[in-house]
Amino acid sequence: MTLGLSLGVIVGYLLLALAVGLVAYRVSETTAEDYYLASRSFGTVVLLFTTFATLLSAFTFFGGPNLAFAAGPEWLIVMGTLDGVLFAVLWYVIGYKQWLIGNRNGYVTLGEMLGDRFGSVGLRALVAGVSLLWLFPYVMLQQMGAGEALVGLTDGAVPYWGGAALITLFMILYVVLAGMRGVAWTDTIQGLFMLSVVWLAAAWVVSAVGGVGAATGAMLDARPDFGSFGGGTYSVGFIVSTAITIAFGVTMFPQINQRFFVAKSGETLKRSFALWPVLVLLLFLPAFMLGAWAAGMPVDVPEGANVLPVVLNEYTPAWFAALVIAGAMAAMMSSSDSMLLSGSSYFTRDLYRPVINADASDRREAWIARVGVAAFALLAFAASLFRPGTLIEVGSTAFSGFALLALPVLCALYWDRTTRTGMIAGVLVPQVAYLAVVLSAVVGSVPTLPRTVLGGWDVALGLMVLSGVLTVAVSLLTAPTAESDASRFAVAGD
């Protein structure tokens, strides 16, 4: 009975989200610019929440509480710093600049912007290819998160693959049917919904265990080390390198980066920027503290399940627990849709059209995009069944991969002397090196290369530095090509 209720709530909610997307699709025009960017018409609330909801993924809802449960509430500090503060600064430094440039020249993707500036189809395709590569583990992460969430919620009655398959199905349905406008609308609704429901969940659980003080007290009784800042997993190296790689990585995520092109006005970006730290904190505080408090609760978290659904199941009614998980899954679905949609625009605009078939009709392009999305999601689903790491590990890998793009992009945005060769070296070399590190852990026959050095410092941070150094050094050693045009990135007339 309870199982039926839980599943009913979840499937019902996902169907509702799909319906909202379809309504949004009906009111949208069908040009590529509308499909991908909703005609650059997002206002503050929609932009804020669509960006916010895109960050709302399994990484936040399930990975974060899991890590807080296992290693302590410091994860709140790491995520709050990187997302609430560092990302906000980058929102201005990278995002606003890209908005100004994109508005002038009508760009839709990062690759398009860079390709045009440096007059290089190769660079355009490279950036798109790298982005698609790291998008893969992040989509996979959503499927893993959904699978583990349903295991936790139903106490194993729904197998891991079942939850992963369910979200994959909705992802494909949704993105094939809607487009950016549909995604943006559900993002806003889901962002608001999740924000309220997470607080409600925290209040419910906290009152059941006797208040905030009692929850913290029980947590400290069970895990005294949770009370003091730092230590264990949270070394200085871990905190600094995680915060930097993820924050820079987030700005290069296709779905986030594309958001930098969609604001209606500079005013919209400004308001979102100032509200950002508070919004981020409002979500992270209850979600991660629930995870940390769970360490002191008499709950039994099954192997391979997420902690949040288990806690909700224990302290809140079944329908409410199912509603929270449904909300989280729907938010994950819309994050994934944003990713898949942006990914498909990277694929069709930056790879398929310029490299493979320049004369493809719009119909053919739209068809390729949808088939591409379905194939990508299915492959990620297949890979998610192998569960190659924890949610945080898989997520961090993807973020770091994207982070390696950030410094070359910053050079291109602010330094006129950047050359095409500099960009290609700065992007390609660190990517190859990082890919070798990541793959060495997956492929059995080669020795595994270390991911962290000197007590928690991520090698990706070193490779980020390398990407910046290479871009600058190679740019200084080479001359700008005749096709490149630094004035494409000028934003002021004087």
Added chain:
Amino acid sequence: MQRPLSDLAWIPTFALLVAFAVPWPLWGVDRVVAGLPVWIWWHVGWLGLCAVLFSRFARSGAWERGMGLRPEADDDRRDGAVAGGGDRP
């Protein structure tokens, strides 16, 4: 265009805001205040401070000047209006 010296103060300000969003001075401190570890309160307060200073940065005109634009031009700027260069005589 001319940027007031005070605009440059935002650069170290942002650096400080990012650096101390992590409560480094409370490293190893395990005091609990009002039900939560004290370093969590530091973080909560710090992000509030960030929101206040961010909104001041955005409203002061430094936001546009940082990109070489004139703040006044932003009021009625919509969609492609920036295409003229964001500057008017």
